[in-house]
Amino acid sequence: MRLSILRDSRDVSVVKLKSISFWMPCDALTSFMLLIIHQLAFNIALYVSCTLPPSDDSAKMLEDYGHLSIGTVSLPFDIPGTRFHVALKKSKEILARLNDIIISRRMKKVVYDDILSSLMESTDKNGKYLSNNEIRDILITFIFAGHETTAVFLVWIVKYLTDNPDILEQVKTEQCHVKMSKSENEPLSWCDLKNMPLTSRVVQETLRLSNVAPFSPREVIEDVEYKGVFIPKGWKVQVYYRHFHLSPEYYKDPYKFDPSRFELPLKPSIYMPFGNGVRLCPGSELVKLEALLFVHNLVTTYSWKIVGQDRGTQYWPTPRPRGGLRLEISKIVN
């Protein structure tokens, strides 16, 4: 199957993301960052997947995805009233909606520069095109994987920058420099994004420290002995990336937010925020791009402060600042 769209985000994403309302709807507000960014990350995932602009319909879809997300980490009892039951119901509604989108796209016969069109053109190794149900199933995964982790990850960037004012100042200097090299309203180009070494390291370090996707599930396909432990074929195992990322064996002072650790190349296989091997996250380049654009817009346009006490980390369903990080945020007046 040919599916290149997210492997080469250079061409698509800079162009697409700039056409989405990128940030807050007003000049000042106090709100939970996770709420705002969830909507933003979802809009981007929906746009990259199906070229759907934000609407009431997409807001409803995000709500349904919220139930689906909770259902994936609930006990699998399909009994009315359980979270799992609600998640199954909502997933059927999302699948029906995606089916309508596929049918309407087939009728229009228009090719868009998005994942849906790429899937519709794709063939398997026998040259057979994917069915609507196959496309629908891949899309639901892409949109799910494409917004949930991204939203939490962007919130962690804000948290770490706020907690480290020296690094925040340096990032601001870097980003203002980039901004000043552009004329007013000129969008960032791929070259500009390559010209943000410190911000890129902040992105890498946030991925290491936040571990928003802390593990991957795998099935053992043959008997194996690992460090004296026998693991039989058929067992389910978790590859726990968090173990590598927070190990003092691999990282000096591992709980410290220190982007400078990425100034030199790391040892192989100790940094895997997007997994490894054939199932490596296909959205990894898109996420980094979103993060650079997000930080650029954030630090050059807004100032903010955290409201209330630091409430630590909530580990369910994935690690995130407890409560979603309440911020008082306002537009910088020049």
Ligand code: HEM
């Ligand atoms: C900070 C954001 C993200 C993180 C940390 C992340 C991390 C991961 C990880 C660890 C995996 C599992 C890899 C494995 O099993 O080896 C994965 C899989 C996947 N991710 Fe991401 N991801 C992020 C964002 C995205 C985005 C934006 C998209 C799409 C637009 C996406 C789409 C997918 C898909 C479709 C898979 C399944 C791949 C497969 O099973 O072959 N992810 N991601």
